[in-house]
Amino acid sequence: xxxxxxxxxxxxxxxxxxxxxxxxxxxxxxxxxxxxxxxxxxxxxxxxxxxxxxxxxxxxxxxxxxxxxxxxxxxxxxxxxxxxxxxxxxxxxxxxxxxxxxxxxxxxxxxxxxxxxxxxxxxxxxxxxxxxxxxxxxxxxxxxxxxxxxxxxxxxxxxxxxxxxxxxxxxxxxxxxxxxxxxxxxxxxxxxxxxxxxxxxxxxxxxxxxxxxxxxxxxxxxxxxxxxxxxxxxxxxxxxxxxxxxxxxxxxxxxxxxxxxxxxxxxxxxxxxxxxxxxxxxxxxxxxxxxxxxxxxxxxxxxxxxxxxxxxxxxxxxxxxxxxxxxxxxxxxxxxxxxxxxxxxxxxxxxxxxxxxxxxxxxxxxxxxxxxxxxxxxxxxxxxxxxxxxxxxxxxxxxxxxxxxxxxxxxxxxxxxxxxxxxxxxxxxxxxxxxxxxxxxxxxxxxxxxxxx
Numbered sequence: 001x002x003x004x005x006x007x008x009x010x011x012x013x014x015x016x017x018x019x020x021x022x023x024x025x026x027x028x029x030x031x032x033x034x035x036x037x038x039x040x041x042x043x044x045x046x047x048x049x050x051x052x053x054x055x056x057x058x059x060x061x062x063x064x065x066x067x068x069x070x071x072x073x074x075x076x077x078x079x080x081x082x083x084x085x086x087x088x089x090x091x092x093x094x095x096x097x098x099x100x101x102x103x104x105x106x107x108x109x110x111x112x113x114x115x116x117x118x119x120x121x122x123x124x125x126x127x128x129x130x131x132x133x134x135x136x137x138x139x140x141x142x143x144x145x146x147x148x149x150x151x152x153x154x155x156x157x158x159x160x161x162x163x164x165x166x167x168x169x170x171x172x173x174x175x176x177x178x179x180x181x182x183x184x185x186x187x188x189x190x191x192x193x194x195x196x197x198x199x200x201x202x203x204x205x206x207x208x209x210x211x212x213x214x215x216x217x218x219x220x221x222x223x224x225x226x227x228x229x230x231x232x233x234x235x236x237x238x239x240x241x242x243x244x245x246x247x248x249x250x251x252x253x254x255x256x257x258x259x260x261x262x263x264x265x266x267x268x269x270x271x272x273x274x275x276x277x278x279x280x281x282x283x284x285x286x287x288x289x290x291x292x293x294x295x296x297x298x299x300x301x302x303x304x305x306x307x308x309x310x311x312x313x314x315x316x317x318x319x320x321x322x323x324x325x326x327x328x329x330x331x332x333x334x335x336x337x338x339x340x341x342x343x344x345x346x347x348x349x350x351x352x353x354x355x356x357x358x359x360x361x362x363x364x365x366x367x368x369x370x371x372x373x374x375x376x377x378x379x380x381x382x383x384x385x386x387x388x389x390x391x392x393x394x395x396x397x398x399x400x401x402x403x404x405x406x407x408x409x410x411x412x413x414x415x416x417x418x419x420x421x422x423x424x425x426x427x428x429x430x431x432x433x434x435x436x437x438x439x440x441x442x443x444x445x446x447x448x449x450x451x452x453x
Contacts, residue, residue: 032148034141068157075200082354087101093204101134129247167411188414193364215256373432378420
């Protein structure tokens with residue numbers, strides 16, 4: 001990076017002071033020494049990279065840090081006030097991951113393949129590395145007063161910042177976007193209430209996205225960085241990273257693979273269609289799809305989503321055959337999900353804080369819906385950015401279609417939307433925004449009608 005853009009001494013002091021103040025205050029609010037020590041460690045790592053950026057980026061990262069921590073406490077209090085427990089729906093995958101973490105900690109075995117072999121987490125568990133990570137946090141916390149559910153939640157805050165930094169790097173290397181557009185793209189991703197809601201729970205998605213982006217980043221270092229020391233570190237780090245990702249969510253390795261292939265097409269100026277011609281026979285003639293359990297995810301999650309869809313709009317979407325129409329319905333539904341249901345809010349006094357969170361999420365979804373015309377306008381370029389979004393987005397909607405997994409395509413969706421908006425004339429912007437409002441109103445009436453019927 002150009003040294004003229006890096007922070008001067010006064011700017012470093014300001015950013016350092018901001019991080020320390022927020023770390024101390026948030027740690028006090030958790031009543032946990034282990035949270036404070038973890039934050040000091042992760043905060044130092046974050047500051048190291050902050051100091052290598054420009055002042056605007058550093059201020060943005062500080063803003064993300066503060067906003068994310070506020071969301072962590074807000075979600076904790078909202079769940080606690082309504083469910084009586086600080087977990088999603090009073091206790092879902094987030095609670096299970098903590099319980100599984102204790103199972104791993106009590107077993108003393110931290111090898112995910114061994115954990116599966118011994119069935120420590122059950123016969124059908126498919127993500128043993130994340131409980132291993134939780135177990136490491138539990139073991140770490142035993143030296144500083146014990147485990148707190150805030151440990152993995154606040155760790156997610158740092159993971160989100162690191163995801164933002166890697167996304168910024170990739171956008172700088174593989175797109176022609178201006179710095180202003182890139183920073184706005186990071187804002188679209190990191191400040192979106194939908195993303196913050198997912199990030200504030202003990203879910204594996206932020207952690208898993210970091211693994212995928214790290215694999216992509218290390219391959220970038222191997223392919224185009226001239227620093228041989230960095231190449232060597234990347235080379236020895238990749239096997240562990242791929243191994244841990246495989247045991248966190250096996251199918252997510254495909255996301256990294258697609259990103260790397262698209263990087264290769266840019267670096268070596270290979271047309272994307274030639275890469276596809278090479279991949280298709282590989283997929284068809286080998287057991288690759290089965291190795292990454294693609295069929296399992298498609299069948300299992302499609303069945304699951306169909307069963308919980310109910311009788312409304314979601315039922316219409318998920319009960320359609322995937323091809324040829326079903327995938328189009330799913331794509332549209334993903335871009336408007338979770339569809340705002342303002343009429344269902346504030347009917348229960350015990351849900352005031354919880355419904356306040358839902359309003360924030362719905363406002364984020366409205367921004368997402370209003371962005372759809374700019375998204376489609378920019379997608380037609382079919383460049384590296386468009387293709388990585390299309391591939392990751394398509395993988396989610398045809399397989400899991402889980403709200404939490406939408407976090408994966410959001411970093412690149414933000415960049416596409418922002419660039420689509422920035423490269424549109426003011427008059428055309430107004431037309432597209434009016435079109436968005438009309439589409440939203442139309443879907444709102446359809447949704448309400450299906451709810452009533």
